[in-house]
Amino acid sequence: MPDASALAAQVFTGLVIGGILVLLAIGLSLIFGLMTVVNFAHGSFYMLGAYFGVFLLGLTGNFWLSLVLTPLMVGTIGVLVERFLIRRLYGRSIDDPLLLTFALSLVMVETVRLVWGRIGLALDPPRVLAGAADLGFMYFPVYRLFVIAVTAAVLVGLWLFLHRTSVGLIIRAGSRDALMTRALGVDLGRIWLLVFAIGTGIAGLAGILAGPMRGVYAEMGVTIVIECFVVVVVGGMGSLLGAVLSGLLIGQVVGLTTFFAPKLAEIAVFIVMAVVLLVRPSGLFGEAGLME
């Protein structure tokens, strides 16, 4: 029977897994909530973040600077993608952006391979974050505590942005009822650009955060995009609270199944999703009628 401290250790590591998933899920949910766009390329933006992180670190030698600049760089790519590709699909079938972003992710992965080669890259955390902290019941890597802290900071920042600024108000209104918001004279086009940039930028941040833990390689976004979709669907497409809670939940599910039933770990998330969807039609917090 596993002892309490080992269990506590697993819960903590589940928080880290959940942290990365939450960052990815909120971006995806934000984009879907406002634009009804299912961004299959989200994992590729995550991957771009890791690669840009290595590039910037090599250029500036400063991890903190790279950490700040990477989401900006990735967000810029997001802006270009929205403006020149996704915007053209406005008014068409709801499946079209999904298919476009699916194909786009193929293009992004191959381009990265062409530019940076087929061997993955190394991304090392700064010295001050290396090493392990004594939490009493276990030694926990300082860097992972940092990841948890950054995730929390981003969530707080995002909440403040959405609930305390006028742009945030427009975004929330647009998610609730795009037609009405437009009728009130708001130019949703620029808001779309902003939301897509924020969503992909946060994905890029997740990438540079994950790089030191998991390595940087072109395929890193492919597997995580599916997990990320599961998280968003379980939470309810379009619900940010759902994305956060679901991300933390799935993180724990992965951590604990790895501990108790390692063979089931890869299927556990799908079972959770199937059960949630069959019990609650639109996920935990999703609104009925969305995306039909």
Added chain:
Amino acid sequence: MRVSLRSAAAWVAAHPILCFVAFFAVFPFLVPYKALATQVLIFGLFALGFNLLYGYTGLLSFGHAAYYGLGAYGTGIALAKLQVGSLWGGLAAGLALAGLGGAVIGFFCLRRRGIYFAMLTLAFAQLLYFIGFHLAEVTGGDDGLRGIPLHPLTLPGVSVPLDAVLPFYYFTLVLVALAFAGLKRILDSPFGTVLQAIRENPARATACGYDVNRVKWLSFVFSAVFCGLAGALDALRLSVVPIESLFWTTSGQVVMMTLLGGAGTFFGPFVGAATFLVLEDRLAVFTESWPLVIGGIFVLFVLFLPRGIWGTLTGGLHGR
């Protein structure tokens, strides 16, 4: 020039089965090598099954690899592990398993709609992948199911070996043509009309008194059977069933092929399969970045040719 291309496409669309058989009878001699033609036929069938659900009923599934995989494993296990001695027996096993899978999975997934439906289909497909991966004594696990024998074709009075490329191709063509004719029969029937009504406006279809849920479920099952036949034939073609048959990337491929060719059209799936596979085959010889080219082409299609090659040619004839 464009007008005559359109009217040619219209003529073809009006005589589908005839044109299909005539074209594919000579197809092996048009492509770089004959084995490619067999691959196109089988994936065209897979896309045809998917198209029934997506293009005609309007339901986007992320997990169609499940039925292709069930068909492949059903046939493979019957022939390789259970030592079923007949080709027909093997095929029947694959079809039955795929149909059963479609019936069960469809029952659960159709309780939800839109993206939730799609994600549920994905979840079930991944579940099957997981089972196939770990049930290694039965399925071969991630090494794949190997050693599938290709028994000769037995008809009353004659036994035809299918080992060479062309005999197997024409055998496949007969079965795929039957499936094609079957699909036409389905779509021309009252059932088929209701299907397309559901795609256009589910609420109105319900208001007209149709049992929409039952129709959707039947469409799901038919779709699964067509995809299962494709899987079964592929098991015979490759002599192995790779575990990737059940993975979501296989589902993604069939979606791409259907869209490339044109969803909601008869020939779309085959045009899409041919384009995708021939492109992939020839590109891969020249460059290792062929996924980049294919992805780029697909992006362009979604942007500018959303109705696919065949859909754009026949433009408006089949509605979508």
Added chain:
Amino acid sequence: MDRRAFLTVTAAGATTLAFPHVLRAQSKEPLRIGCPLPLTGPFGALAADMQRGAQVAQDQLNARGGILGRKVEVLFRDDALKPAVGAQRTKELIENEKVQFVVGGLAAHVQMAINEQTKKSNVLFISTSQSDEISAKPDTSPITFHEALNPTITCRAVGGWVAQNLGKKWWIVYADYAWGKQCNAVFQETLKKQGGTLLGSTPYPLGSAEFSAHLPRIQSARPEVLVSVTPGADNVAFLKQVTSFGMRRDIKIAQPLHWLPQAKEGGPEIYQDIYAGINFYWELAETVPQVKRYVDAFQKKHGIPPGDYSCYSYSGVLEVARGCELAKSTDAMKVADALRKNPTYDHYKGKQWWRACDNKSFQDLWIVKGRGPGQTKGDWGLLEVVARVPGSEEQDRTCAEKGHA
């Protein structure tokens, strides 16, 4: 022009048209060898290495007149690490390009799909992939040869050395798929033979980059050696996480194989003092003359030293040549018989030989460890040779165990 003259001219013209055909039949058609490799996908770097090795072999063969007077052409195809794609590319190579031999495959499941095609078409296949099944019944065949190491050989050799030199209390972490499970089983069997103790063994889903859930439990068990059966990108992720959890202080780490591209990707900080087996390492040129010859030739053509997997395709192509020359034929069965009758060869590192019952290549391997930061030599001097394990048929399962009578 009258009718007779017309007929004469036409006949002359027809003969002229036929003449080049006659000429073509007399001149030698190149001998084509198919080489499917996962050029796209996560193992692209290893595949590129294998491609380079095959190219060196091709050049060397053509420099000395080709095979049976025919120019050698190695045709590379991308199998995308997928069995269905590998099978299709093999069909294309056989039907369209008329290859008579196939050397290649990196992933076990892909090479078995390739093997089904080569068996069907009576084409000789030399597999360059790690797999226990390819040389055993029912997958193998008289024209299926296995050049590379397999999990049994690798893990018996590495496991034996590790138990004798690093410690006898182990924890094994392994990827939950065929190769991982095979390595796990062989490691456990070897440990038991050496009188060691298995403290625990943890499977994980292949491709999962997150190991942190397992590490606390391993830490508390206090093993002497942590055996990591983590291929590809998992390898780097696992070692990074183990290092960041502070586990490197007290625990030695060993793995079945080192792959040079992964070592480069992870960097010397992560790979320092990680012990593993390897079929070839270029710095052996200092002590082994055959290695020096190969390294020099490879470096001359490609500008970088050869990696471990390049040797498999290099040796495989040369074995095709040797078999054809011995058999004086390109017929698969005749070449296979010739190789079995003359099993000994030595192309890049020392004596190798084919075992008659299962066409398995036996060969030397080495134990290497990663060099730390500051100790690496140039871009590719990332490993240090620790010991040599001479090839022996005891390293693999017996013929009977593999299903051969």
